[in-house]
Amino acid sequence: MTEQVGFNEKEKEKLEQLRLTFDGKGEYTVQQLLDADQLKTLLERLVTEGQYPSIIVAGSQFMKRYGFMTLAPILYAFTMWDKPIFSGPDELEINMNMQAAPLMMQLTIPNPLKRSEKERADTRAELANKLINENLAPFVETMVKATKLSAAILWENAAIYLFWVYETLIPSEGNAEQVNRAKEDFHYLLREFNCTSFTCGANPFMPYYSEKVEREEGPIRFRRTCCLYDQVSADGACCKTCPKAR
Numbered sequence: 131m132t133e134q135v136g137f138n139e140k141e142k143e144k145l146e147q148l149r150l151t152f153d154g155k156g157e158y159t160v161q162q163l164l165d166a167d168q169l170k171t172l173l174e175r176l177v178t179e180g181q182y183p184s185i186i187v188a189g190s191q192f193m194k195r196y197g198f199m200t201l202a203p204i205l206y207a208f209t210m211w212d213k214p215i216f217s218g219p220d221e222l223e224i225n226m227n228m229q230a231a232p233l234m235m236q237l238t239i240p241n242p243l244k245r246s247e248k249e250r251a252d253t254r255a256e257l258a259n260k261l262i263n264e265n266l267a268p269f270v271e272t273m274v275k276a277t278k279l280s281a282a283i284l285w286e287n288a289a290i291y292l293f294w295v296y297e298t299l300i301p302s303e304g305n306a307e308q309v310n311r312a313k314e315d316f317h318y319l320l321r322e323f324n325c326t327s328f329t330c331g332a333n334p335f336m337p338y339y340s341e342k343v344e345r346e347e348g349p350i351r352f353r354r355t356c357c358l359y360d361q362v363s364a365d366g367a368c369c370k371t372c373p374k375a376r
Contacts, residue, residue: 137152137207137211137213141207141211141213144206145203145206145207146236148198148199148202148203148206149195149198149199149202149203149235149236149237150199150203150204150236150237150238150239151225151236151237151238151239152238152239152240153238155223155238156223156224156225156236156237156238157223157224157225157226158172158223158224159219159220159221159222159223159224160219160220160222160223160224160265160269161219161220163224163269163272164219164268164269164272165272166272166275166276167276169272169273169276170185170276170277173185173188173189173192173276173277174188176188176192176228176233179228181228181231181232181233182361182362183361183362184361185276185277186277186278186279186358187358187361187362188277189273189276189277189279189284190279190283190284190287190357190358191232191233191357191358191359191362192233192235192273193269193270193273193279193283193284193287193288194287194288194290194357195233195235196224196235196266196269196288197266197287197288197289197290197291198291199235199236199237200222200237200261200265200266200288201261201266201288201291201292201295202291202294202295202299203215203237204257204261205261205292205295205296205315205319206295206299206300208253208254208257208315209295209296209300209304209308209311209312209315210300210303210304210308210311212250214253214254214256214257215239215257216256216257216260217239217240217260218260218264218265219264219265219268221239221240222237222238222239222265223237223238223239224236224237224238225237225238232362251318254315254318255318255323258318258319258323262323262325262334263325263326263327266288266334267325267326267327267329267330267334268327270284270285270288270327270329270330270334271327271328271329274329280355281329281330282337282354282355283355283356283357283358284329285329285330285334285335285337285338286338286353286354286355286357287357288334288335289334289335289338289339290338290353290371292316292319292335293335293338293339293351295312296312296313296315296316296319297316300312319335320333320335320336320339321333321336337354338353338354339351340352340354343376347370350370350371351371352371352372352373352375352376353369353371353372353373354373355373356368356372356373356374357369357372359372360372360374
């Protein structure tokens with residue numbers, strides 16, 4: 131059994147900060163971009179319009195945005211408010227601001243949503259399957275076909291936002307109950323969730339969950355792979371977590 135549920139204005143404002151909206155129609159559905167030819171055409175358009183120097187760089191940076199706007203708002207909504215978003219690729223749409231530098235993207239979804247009447251652990255498993263096995267993993271697979279990028283780069287581009295949500299964002303904003311839920315949900319996604327994609331092992335995030343290194347500016351978890359950000363940054367600088375910066 132399910133019932134209709136939505137988000138209040140304050141919640142919508144927070145989700146919009148995390149690049150998820152409920153208004154307007156996107157340029158592309160995620161389902162369209164699960165076609166390698168269509169995705170490659172879009173990436174070539176981003177190169178032609180001067181957003182990125184090559185399709186390889188375009189693919190990596192696009193994946194970072196896609197990983198953020200799927201994982202961050204959807205997991206935040208579930209952990210903080212117990213409001214799961216079960217939208218599939220045919221319901222998720224992407225808006226892009228091609229005039230912005232860097233490129234700005236938003237995900238749009240239908241609203242109101244459906245609240246599951248299952249036990250929370252079962253709801254979490256259903257949410258993770260929808261979010262990762264039906265959305266994120268097929269997108270990684272398609273991006274590999276369209277660009278020949280390493281799947282490891284693409285998965286780590288998403289994993290960094292999973293870590294950020296549960297290690298930084300929710301602990302800084304949540305109450306004791308929400309922070310405790312965050313620990314449980316993070317553990318499940320890292321230790322218990324099984325991915326069905328051929329592009330990763332049993333879990334797509336755990337390989338990138340390394341120990342943080344103490345630095346003067348604070349503890350840093352260095353990436354295993356380079357996301358190629360240095361090819362679009364103004365001065366050729368790497369991310370502070372780039373393995374090149376160690």
